[in-house]
């Protein structure tokens with residue numbers, strides 16, 4: 049996308065010299081761990097389409113894939129465009145031989161995982177390195193101390209923390225400069241607006257939000273009668289079950305009507321609303337197909353008016369708080 053066509057130019061990550069597109073590609077679905085029908089050819093096409101559509105920030109992690117499948121694909125597909133993109137990865141979570149998720153953010157583990165991530169990506173540095181989540185067994189200052197060493201060694205250009213509270217962020221900032229946080233946030237899950245987002249705005253820290261499409265619900269294409277196929281990771285979340293599902297569909301119906309009136313897709317409306325929200329630097333939009341990231345990227349080409357935003361905010365209020373579950 050030509051620069052002039054974008055209504056949302058790249059944004060600065062905290063006080064660093066890293067810039068990110070407000071619509072970024074979330075590279076969890078291409079790991080194929082919870083998304084169905086993932087194959088390398090479609091994943092490559094999705095990454096290339098993201099670039100073509102003006103997406104210049106890509107979010108992956110050490111644990112996206114049992115053996116780093118996401119990082120490998122990101123490295124392979126973005127190698128030729130390395131100068132034009134910024135890449136984030138995360139350390140501190142991995143899968144053991146039994147396929148169980150293990151949280152380990154000891155300093156030695158974080159340093160080893162960073163080296164492995166760089167090897168998989170085929171790059172000598174990333175632009176943003178996150179602690180994926182604080183490890184309850186390790187003081188956060190120790191984990192962040194390791195990240196600070198990696199920053200000093202030039203293995204990353206900036207640091208971030210995912211899934212943290214304000215207290216943990218404050219503690220971490222005593223040890224190293226933190227440019228970004230990564231919490232979940234979408235129209236129906238806005239807890240971070242109470243404390244984390246205001247704190248980040250006050251201290252010039254970027255919020256890079258995950259689940260902007262509520263794992264696909266807010267893409268508006270899952271019909272009310274949808275039955276999740278066995279193995280679809282979404283079925284386990286309360287938001288996709290029973291009464292919550294019905295109420296979420298009532299809400300999405302309101303978005304469908306507005307999108308139709310605007311001649312846009314529901315995805316575009318949702319992402320446009322998200323990247324206009326105060327304190328949010330980028331929406332990490334998960335995708336496993338090229339048309340999905342194309343739709344999300346279109347949200348950078350126009351703006352909802354203040355009246356339209358207010359209309360959406362009233363619909364969110366009518367929906368009320370949702371039953372949620374801590375992510376990670």
Ligand SMILES: NC(=O)c1ccc[n+]([C@@H]2O[C@H](COP(=O)([O-])OP(=O)(O)OC[C@H]3O[C@@H](n4cnc5c(N)ncnc54)[C@H](OP(=O)(O)O)[C@@H]3O)[C@@H](O)[C@H]2O)c1
Nearest residue numbers: 074075076077210258259260261262263264267334340343
């Ligand atoms: N830090 C953390 O702990 C953490 C946790 C979760 C995620 N993340 C990051 O945030 C990113 C976003 O989260 P996410 O991928 O789980 O959820 P998401 O962005 O809310 O939803 C992505 C899913 O929505 C569906 N979708 C996307 N665009 C669509 C379109 N145009 N039309 C129809 N369906 C569409 C696809 O699902 P289907 O095609 O399968 O229907 C896609 O896999 C991740 O990829 C990852 O980079 C970070």
